[in-house]
Amino acid sequence: MTIPEFEEIVEQNDQTEARREHLEKLRELVGNVYPNKFVRSSIGGAEDTISSVLKFAVVVAAGDEMAAVKASLKEGERPPAEVKDKLNEQLKALGTVRIAGRLTTPPRGNFVHLTDGIAKLQVYCDKKGGFALIKNDAENTVDPENGWTAWKLIDHGDFVGVEGYLFVTNTGEVSLHVERLQFLAKAMVPMPDKMHGIADPEIRQRQRYADLIASSLQVETDGMTTREVFETRAKVISSLRRYLEDHGYIEVETPMLTPKATGAAAKPFVTHHNALDIDLYARIAPELYLKRLVVGGFEKVYELNRNFRNEGISYKHNPEFTMLEFYCAYMDVNGMMDFCERMMRESVQKAAGELKVSYEGNEIDFGNFERLAMRDAILRYAPQAEITDSNMVEWFDNHVEPNLTQPTFIIDYPKSISPLSKASPANPQIAERFELFINGMEVANGFSELNDPKEQYDRFVDQMAQREGGDDEAMVLDEDYVRALSYGMPPAAGIGIGIDRLVMLLTNKHSIRDVILFPHLRPERRADKDEGEQE
């Protein structure tokens, strides 16, 4: 195996050469160009960040007052000196502020904005008034001469720490007047285009770090920035967790590497354990483990983690995806639908701020979930259908699923395709099962859990027969699970919710890759490298 050169990994050009030269000159001025730390001030109580400084009451008040004054001024007119002086006095009374961040623009002139990834604060370096450079030696020696020299050597995207006082500029922006500058880290490659962001979707997904930088630098954006997408994702997940915990659920972790891939109909990833010399499967669902816990006495359990399915990749499929799965003793499918609806309503409200979200031109209303039997759904969208037990799902997939834009629980599934769910008391051929569809995507799947060990055994045997018949997605018999059920499991309902798809809906993203930080992509190839290696 050949080890690629650094220059092959980090492409060198006139842009990187310029940055490298700046770095060498900075090294002469400050010594260590990759210092180990920068201690920020703590005026706001905790360590000050750019975002927190901008939320100081005095800063907010100064901003508001300046905005009001500017509104009364004519185009190009400067705010009166007495207003500025008064605000500057208040801002200066805060004392010395030390903050750090990345340059959001090339350092033209003496103004530049720093970002902490979220907010931007303008900083001002006064050439005439002068400012000191802090060396990155053990004592952080103050060099009063070379502040401006160092300033000219920093590039768009570099990290600096600055110390100084806050003030308002002639245009009314609260800024930091730099008295001391400390160089913290260099960006050796050019920053993403601040107008267009990163246009190449491959780079956006493969180099998510660059995509995230772009979203903090970009001047104009349509829709959510990448950062906002993942902040929304975090909000959804935390609100779901809180909701479950507020309702008595306990979070558990069950095996990801399992001796049998079961609990769902899907092809697994296979791996090998050397010491035990056995094949293991990345789990396709945690379902059977969670129900073992219900047997063991955990009446309400949930697990929020990844499942792995060795299947195709599409706008709504990633080989690993995040599923929230939970079980509740003594509940049936109807109770679970009620609970799911309430939980999703609260989560959407918290993450999106409202129950009606706009998705690809449609308005999706999470305030209203319809319940529709599969047979009725087919007759609604394909009245000509001649439904039999065997063709029902096909009719559904082809004619109904794409039309289910608003949140819809499809209920009354054929028992034959639901080997882990209980039959309906009213109709033994129907499973007490639902799937939730939104915008043509399956978002959740739940049912009244089958808890009769003998019937479960028979259903597994039936699945194994289908497997023999060539259906390699049919479930495999899990002997220990049958044994677990024989200890007695209370009546229970369970559900799995596809978190990635839910996040797609809340962030108006068409592709699942846009809501997963590091989605699976083909291995990267360096075309010019491969050439040299042929033959």
Added chain:
RNA sequence: GGGUCGAUAGCUCAGUCGGUAGAGCAACGGACUCUUAAUCCGUGGGUCACAGGUUCGAUCCCUGUUCGGCCUACCA
């Protein structure tokens, strides 16, 4: 897997009805130093994805390859 569109400067893109290429930004040099995406003046930068073919001549036409987008089929 099938269809379809694409690959031109570090980035975003234009262009050549076939005569080896341009803009804006970025970089570099200088001027400016209370500016809000790009201040002003100047400079450098391209094997036009790769390999063949047609042609006096190909970045452009043809064929193939690689990589990628979009649509489509199967799985949540």
